[in-house]
Amino acid sequence: MRSAALLSEPVLASAGRRARGLPSMSSLAEKDRPIVQLLLNTGTCPRCILRFCCVGSQMLYRHPHKDLLKDLQEFLRKSQEEEDTVCLDVAHPPCKRLRLEPGGEGADGLKHNGAVLQLPSADSGAAAVGCSAGNVCNVCLGILQEFCEADFVKKVCQKVNAADYQFTSFVFSVSLPPQLSVRERAAWLGVKQQMRNLGLPLPKDDIVQLKEAYKWIIHPQLSEELGVPADGKSLFEVSVVFSHPETDEECHFLATACPDCFKPAKNKQSVFTRMAVIKALEKIKEEDFLKHFPWPPSSPKNLCDALEIQCNNGAVFVAGRYNKYSRNLPQTPWIIDGERKLESSVEELISEHLMAQFKADSFNFSSSGREDVDVRTLGNGRPFAIELVNPRRIHFTAEEMKRLQQAINDSSDKIQVRDLQLVTREAIGRMKEGEEEKTKTYSALIWTDKAIQREDIAFLDDIKELKLDQKTPLRVLHRRPLAVRCRLIHTMKSEYIDEHHFRLHLKTQAGTYIKEFVHGDFGRTKPNIGSLLNRTADILELDVESVDVDWPPTLAD
Amino acid sequence: MAAGAAGPGGAERYFTRWYKPDVKGRPCEDFCVLQHSNRICVITLAEAHPLLQSGKTIKNINYQISANCSRLQNKVSGKSKRGAQFLTELAPLCRISSSDGEEYTIYSCIRGRLIEVNENILSNPALLQEKPSTEGYIAVVLPKFEESKSITQGLLTQKEYEEVLLKRRSSAS
Ligand SMILES: [Zn+2]
Numbered sequence: 001m002r003s004a005a006l007l008s009e010p011v012l013a014s015a016g017r018r019a020r021g022l023p024s025m026s027s028l029a030e031k032d033r034p035i036v037q038l039l040l041n042t043g044t045c046p047r048c049i050l051r052f053c054c055v056g057s058q059m060l061y062r063h064p065h066k067d068l069l070k071d072l073q074e075f076l077r078k079s080q081e082e083e084d085t086v087c088l089d090v091a092h093p094p095c096k097r098l099r100l101e102p103g104g105e106g107a108d109g110l111k112h113n114g115a116v117l118q119l120p121s122a123d124s125g126a127a128a129v130g131c132s133a134g135n136v137c138n139v140c141l142g143i144l145q146e147f148c149e150a151d152f153v154k155k156v157c158q159k160v161n162a163a164d165y166q167f168t169s170f171v172f173s174v175s176l177p178p179q180l181s182v183r184e185r186a187a188w189l190g191v192k193q194q195m196r197n198l199g200l201p202l203p204k205d206d207i208v209q210l211k212e213a214y215k216w217i218i219h220p221q222l223s224e225e226l227g228v229p230a231d232g233k234s235l236f237e238v239s240v241v242f243s244h245p246e247t248d249e250e251c252h253f254l255a256t257a258c259p260d261c262f263k264p265a266k267n268k269q270s271v272f273t274r275m276a277v278i279k280a281l282e283k284i285k286e287e288d289f290l291k292h293f294p295w296p297p298s299s300p301k302n303l304c305d306a307l308e309i310q311c312n313n314g315a316v317f318v319a320g321r322y323n324k325y326s327r328n329l330p331q332t333p334w335i336i337d338g339e340r341k342l343e344s345s346v347e348e349l350i351s352e353h354l355m356a357q358f359k360a361d362s363f364n365f366s367s368s369g370r371e372d373v374d375v376r377t378l379g380n381g382r383p384f385a386i387e388l389v390n391p392r393r394i395h396f397t398a399e400e401m402k403r404l405q406q407a408i409n410d411s412s413d414k415i416q417v418r419d420l421q422l423v424t425r426e427a428i429g430r431m432k433e434g435e436e437e438k439t440k441t442y443s444a445l446i447w448t449d450k451a452i453q454r455e456d457i458a459f460l461d462d463i464k465e466l467k468l469d470q471k472t473p474l475r476v477l478h479r480r481p482l483a484v485r486c487r488l489i490h491t492m493k494s495e496y497i498d499e500h501h502f503r504l505h506l507k508t509q510a511g512t513y514i515k516e517f518v519h520g521d522f523g524r525t526k527p528n529i530g531s532l533l534n535r536t537a538d539i540l541e542l543d544v545e546s547v548d549v550d551w552p553p554t555l556a557d
Numbered sequence: 558m559a560a561g562a563a564g565p566g567g568a569e570r571y572f573t574r575w576y577k578p579d580v581k582g583r584p585c586e587d588f589c590v591l592q593h594s595n596r597i598c599v600i601t602l603a604e605a606h607p608l609l610q611s612g613k614t615i616k617n618i619n620y621q622i623s624a625n626c627s628r629l630q631n632k633v634s635g636k637s638k639r640g641a642q643f644l645t646e647l648a649p650l651c652r653i654s655s656s657d658g659e660e661y662t663i664y665s666c667i668r669g670r671l672i673e674v675n676e677n678i679l680s681n682p683a684l685l686q687e688k689p690s691t692e693g694y695i696a697v698v699l700p701k702f703e704e705s706k707s708i709t710q711g712l713l714t715q716k717e718y719e720e721v722l723l724k725r726r727s728s729a730s
Contacts, residue, residue: 471673474593474595474597474599474697475571475593475595475597476595477595477597477672477697477699478593478595478596478597478699479595479636480636481633481634481635481636481638482633482638482672482673520691520692522599522675522691522692522694523675523677523684523688523691523692536691
């Protein structure tokens with residue numbers, strides 16, 4: 001269907017559009033006259049008229065609204081005069097009320113409630129429904145009128161400035177009420193009909209999209225007021241949500257005509273989303289559309305509401321390594337049945353400083369593996385990364401990051417942080433890469449029930465690549481599948497302490513459960529230290545000595 | 558009597574012990590349920606159980622509890638442990654016979670899903686007597702989330718159980 005392209009977006013139609021040099025009505029051609037005439041008479045604003053005439057000159061859209069209106073009227077008057085000199089017939093058409101012919105297939109598509117729709121004649125003037133400076137446009141519902149004015153630009157910029165963001169460019173995004181697409185379709189079908197009736201070539205479908213024209217007009221103003229350029233790739237987004245309650249119900253007929261397009265979605269308040277409406281408009285036949293939607297679209301009483309004006313900065317990522325020196329500190333908040341079990345956590349001790357400095361809305365903590373609440377992490381520490389969501393402040397020098405790290409380290413002796421730095425989202429993948437293949441080094445303090453001598457444990461040092469069969473430990477069995485996994489203890493080194501205690505250094509395959517390897521977990525990890533020593537063994541303390549992941553880069557002190 | 562192998566902190570430091578004495582009215586047939594803070598339960602024989610007394614020799618352990626139900630057939634899959642046999646409080650887990658001709662039925666003691674039975678005691682029955690509360694366990698049972706508190710309500714705490722043992726001894730003397 002030809003008109004499908006009219007409403008699909010984004011439309012890269014500049015190739016088909018006339019990009020004329022001078023920002024004046026010379027952008028319009030004689031064959032645009034009937035379009036201008038028709039739309040002006042039915043209550044469409046000058047900028048929407050330019051869009052329907054495929055005018056691609058950005059400058060022209062930026063002209064004041066009332067100047068454009070005057071210029072369009074002038075254009076009509078002038079071409080009228082020219083015609084008068086050539087052919088009187090056109091100035092006084094034989095039929096003052098042009099009948100809209102059915103679209104393409106010959107059905108009586110333009111009958112609305114039994115009545116034959118009639119286009120106002122070319123010379124009926126702008127008096128009846130026509131666009132004057134004060135009327136709200138029946139297509140854009142005021143978007144290309146009031147919402148292009150300095151007052152609105154000021155309002156947006158006040159919001160942005162009050163939100164106190166750091167940004168060097170911006171991207172402006174607009175959410176339009178879906179019925180706007182329906183009205184645009186109706187106006188467009190009217191234009192096509194008019195051209196057909198006059199025996200003129202049909203205009204191209206690639207009209208200038210409303211959003212595109214709006215940005216042409218408002219970007220320079222926002223840019224001027226904010227002092228930074230507009231950039232489609234900017235991470236700082238200023239978004240405006242428009243709504244128009246007065247005409248909300250105009251989409252509803254589409255649900256009957258095209259029920260497939262409107263499936264209820266869990267997270268949406270209404271099935272009439274913009275995407276669903278556009279899909280339905282692509283599917284619906286012209287004559288069905290015209291049967292259900294009045295032409296011309298009525299002139300609304302009210303402008304759109306700018307429902308929300310919001311700012312959002314793209315996430316910033318901070319990485320580093322942490323040591324955990326407490327056996328009473330979980331990595332992430334420990335909450336059971338909504339009840340907090342321990343006061344703090346590694347992620348909170350680090351993030352609270354970052355949140356305060358970056359002034360973010362929220363954060364997401366991730367790390368290369370994790371340790372139990374009673375396990376310390378020593379050595380070079382464990383790599384971690386924190387995503388700061390919607391940060392107000394984003395620029396930090398290396399010196400400032402160092403001070404931030406110092407502030408974290410000064411505030412708690414339970415953790416220490418090193419190599420704190422800003423990183424990209426992509427780089428974080430390197431932290432998770434190989435997390436499961438890398439080896440881990442641990443140190444365990446072990447108790448035995450029966451007395452041991454140095455020679456009783458010395459043989460452990462000679463065991464290499466010890467193969468374990470580990471059933472899913474009972475302590476995690478409630479949330480993990482039951483399985484038997486094969487794991488390797490690469491090497492062990494024992495350090496005798498006394499008759500009931502020794503320290504064991506282990507290098508293991510990632511994913512080995514060390515506590516279970518020591519106490520055996522009801523005989524569910526085989527072999528275990530108890531079975532190797534022919535005693536009952538238990539683990540008193542466990543430390544992670546190294547996490548062999550070479551990211552993030554080490555920083556000089 | 559076999560030693561309960563709890564260490565100084567103990568592999569059992571996260572387990573709470575619950576007891577069910579004289580199950581089905583049979584004297585001294587006591588069981589101990591070790592409940593982890595994550596609600597997983599390990600079913601074991603309590604120290605006073607006749608099978609753990611000196612002089613007893615285990616002849617046979619049988620997880621085939623009826624003609625068409627064997628606990629060895631139990632298979633669970635996924636995090637949600639699909640396919641588990643469901644156990645009521647007095648569901649038998651296995652039958653153990655001793656060389657003196659006695660047969661003892663081991664009961665679940667709690668409602669829940671059977672996660673695994675201990676196959677190690679089939680090949681090494683001595684484990685049952687040497688380490689009844691660790692490697693000689695009978696089965697692992699996962700109670701329903703909403704029943705994880707209520708399932709132990711009919712059971713005795715360690716202290717209450719010790720009082721039962723004390724009374725038994727004084728009435729015997
Ligand atoms: Zn408009």
